[in-house]
Amino acid sequence: MESTLVFGDAFALPPRRLGDGVLARFYGASLDASLAAGRPPESSRLLAARARDIVSLRRRRSMAGNWEHVLRVARRAQRARRIGPRPPAGAVPVCADRVVAAEPAIRDLMNRLVAPLPVPARGVAMARVLLTDATSPVYNRRAGVPLGDAVAAAAAELDPALPLLPSARA
Numbered sequence: 001m002e003s004t005l006v007f008g009d010a011f012a013l014p015p016r017r018l019g020d021g022v023l024a025r026f027y028g029a030s031l032d033a034s035l036a037a038g039r040p041p042e043s044s045r046l047l048a049a050r051a052r053d054i055v056s057l058r059r060r061r062s063m064a065g066n067w068e069h070v071l072r073v074a075r076r077a078q079r080a081r082r083i084g085p086r087p088p089a090g091a092v093p094v095c096a097d098r099v100v101a102a103e104p105a106i107r108d109l110m111n112r113l114v115a116p117l118p119v120p121a122r123g124v125a126m127a128r129v130l131l132t133d134a135t136s137p138v139y140n141r142r143a144g145v146p147l148g149d150a151v152a153a154a155a156a157e158l159d160p161a162l163p164l165l166p167s168a169r170a
Helices: 020-026 028-036 044-055 059-085 096-101 103-114 119-134 148-156
Strands: none
Touching: 020 044, 020 096, 020 119, 028 119, 044 059, 044 119, 044 148, 059 096, 059 119, 096 103, 096 119, 096 148, 103 119, 103 148
C-alpha cells in the first residue's frame, strides 16, 4: 500500500518540538490573537501547540470559570455603585452594565466551552482574547463592537459541527 503526504493537507500539523509548549504559553496572548483572527493552527508549530493547549477540556473549563468570575465581579460592581464604595486600587474595572446585559450570551459561551466535544481553536481563542485584552468590550466602553455581539461570535465559533481546522472549511 502506497501513502503520499500532500503538502497543504489541512490535517498535517507541524511536528511538535520539546520547547513548543513552553514557547506557546510565553507568547500566548499574541498567538491567541492570531488564532482568533482566523490564522490556521497548522500554519506554524507554535500556533499548533497553542491550539492544542487551549482546546483541552481542562483549559476550557478553567476559562468558563473565569467568565463566571467576570459575571460575579460585574454584578458586585453594580451593587457597589448603588451603595457608593470605589473598587480596590489596581483592579481592572469591567464594563459592569454591559457584562450583565450580555449575561445570556456569556452563559451560552460558557456552556459551549465546558461541553465535552472537540471545538475549533478559533472560538476558544476569541473567548480568551475577550477576557484578557484590556481593549476588549469587557473592559473598554469604546471598543468597536458591542460585548454581546463579540461573545456571540466567539460562541458561534465553538460549534462542534464546524471543522476543527479552518483550512478544512470551504
